[in-house]
Amino acid sequence: MTDPAAAARIPGPRGGGPSGPREPRRALALLASVGDQAASSLTNILVLVLAARLSSADGFAAFSMVYVAFSVLLGANMAYVGQTVVLERGPGIGAACRSAISFTALASAGAALLLLPVGLLTAGAGGRSFLALAAVLSLVLVQDGLRYCFSALRQPHRAFAADLLRLACVVAALAVQPRGADPGRLVLVWGLSALPALALGLYLLRPFTTGTRAALRPYLRRGHLGQRFxxxxxVGNGSSQLAVFGLGVFATPLAVGALRGATTLFGPLNVLFNSANAFGPPFLGRLGGRRAVVRATAGLGLLFALTGAGWAAVLYALPDRLGRELLGETWTAAAALLPATGTQYAVMGLGTCALLTLRVLSPKATLSVQVVFSLLSVVLLLVGYALWGAPGAAWGLAAGSALKAVAAWTRVARLRPEPAGPAADGSGPAPTAPAASV
Known part of the structure; x- marks a missing residue:
């Protein structure tokens, strides 16, 4: 495997081979990458906003529980498949992309089978929603997985085109649904609206995979790099998602709806954090010394923290009338969580930049921080809910994010620089995972 920061400075293959499509110019590629990240994040934001506006508070709670389950599966696929395929270089990259898409299709079909008993055993709208998710899971996961293939191929404009189509289709499909629509119906419409983008993405990928064969065994071998990711x-993102999901199963789905509604309003910050994670390592790798990297990330972290606090202040001052236009009946419950969620995102900005620093200077140092403090965040979330309900859960997440940021920056202050190259066991620098969110 190749160090992503170094790989960003090394010209890669022209598409699928000598005769493959040419790479876009660097500036256009950067704009397309940022645009694709924005389109993908905006899709997730608008899906939740439209679902909240169309649903009752109970209906959006059921939809939110299913969307949390989908987010966990999406993140797991990103970690196991997406983050490994983007490390691929050389003439075999077309075969690697075919293998990644084939494995995603088979794995998502298996996950859909596991969702069927969940849907059958869950009563009411929640059960119907899980059955709908099982029906469309392969479509949405394969469509999202194409983004990582185009990233590995250095063809971000193709991912951008497919994700723009995905955004347009899902907004159009949900916008025409009637108010009070069953959450299962909304899940089904959301999933089926991925079909045009999936077809376009596969068509755009075809020139790079023609004549190649899929190899699935590497994904099942012990020591596959995706297992580390x-x-x-x-422990970083999935644990908090599952904890929120547990609130809906063992406590009340309304708490899930409130938490999901509040974090939806901070979607623009997720775009900001994810963009820093995507483009930060190559840029920081060119700064040279450790001091320059730390100075740059510390300044960026302060900027992110101020941005998070400012965005929280804007949302807190939002009139109730406009808030209900955004989240419908869920606005009242979500608005009560804005101080806590705003604090969480402010300290997440600091923590994101600390973990980004560790990724560049000492890639192996992030795992222990993620394990300890992500699990601590889950404990604080559950304790907070037990003591003060949904607001307590939100403040628990904020406290966990603050402690993780402190621990990460402490680790940055103490670390010694590691060699830039990848380790012999293939566990060298990896793409930075998206910022943790609920």
Whole structure:
């Protein structure tokens, strides 16, 4: 495997081979990458906003529980498949992309089978929603997985085109649904609206994979690099998602709806954090010394923290009338969580930049921080809910994010620089995972 920061400075293959499509110019590629990240994040934001406006508070709670389950599966696939395929270089990259898409299709079909008993055993609208998710899971996961293939091929404009179509189709499909629509119906419409983008993405990928064969065995071997990334996701992002999901199963789905509604309003910050994670390592790798990297990320972290606090202040001052236009009946419950969620995102900005620093200077140092403090965040979330309900859960997440940021920056202050190259066991620098969110 190749160090992503170094790989960003090394010209890669022209598409699928000598006769493949040419790479876009660097400036256009950067704009397309940022645009694709924005389109993908905006899709997730608008899906939740439209679902909240169309649903009752109980209906959006059921939809939110299913969307949390989907987010966990999406993140797991990103970690196990997406983060490994983007490390591929050389003439075999077309075969690697075919293998990644084939494995995603088979794995998502298996996950859909596991969702069927969940849907059958869950009563009411929640059960119907899980059955709908099982029906469309392969479509949405394969469509999202194409983004990582185009990233590895250095063809971000193709991913951008497919994700723009995805955004347009899902907004159009949900916008025409009647108010009070069953959450299962909304899940089904959301999933089926991925079909045009999936077809376009596969068509755009075809020139790079023609004549190649899929190899699935590497994904099942012990020591596959995705296993390390999956552990980081599980303890970093997946644990908090599953904890919120647990609130809906064992406590009340309304708490899930409130938490999901509040974090939806901070979607623009997720775009900002994810963009820093995507483009930060190559840029920081060119700065040279450790001091320059730390100075740059510390300044960026302060900027992110101020941006998060400012965005929280804007949302807190939003009139109730406009808030209900955004989230419908869920606005009242979500608005009560804005101080806590705003604090969480402010400290997440600091923590994101600390973990980004560790990724560049000492890639192996992130796992222990993620394991300890992500699990602590889950404990604080559950304790907060037990003591003060949904607001307590939100403040628990904020406290966990603050402690993780402090721990990460402490680790940055103490670390010694590691060699830039990848380790012999293939566990060298990896793409940075998206910022943790609920």
């Amino acid at each position: 999956l552990v980081e996701f599980a």
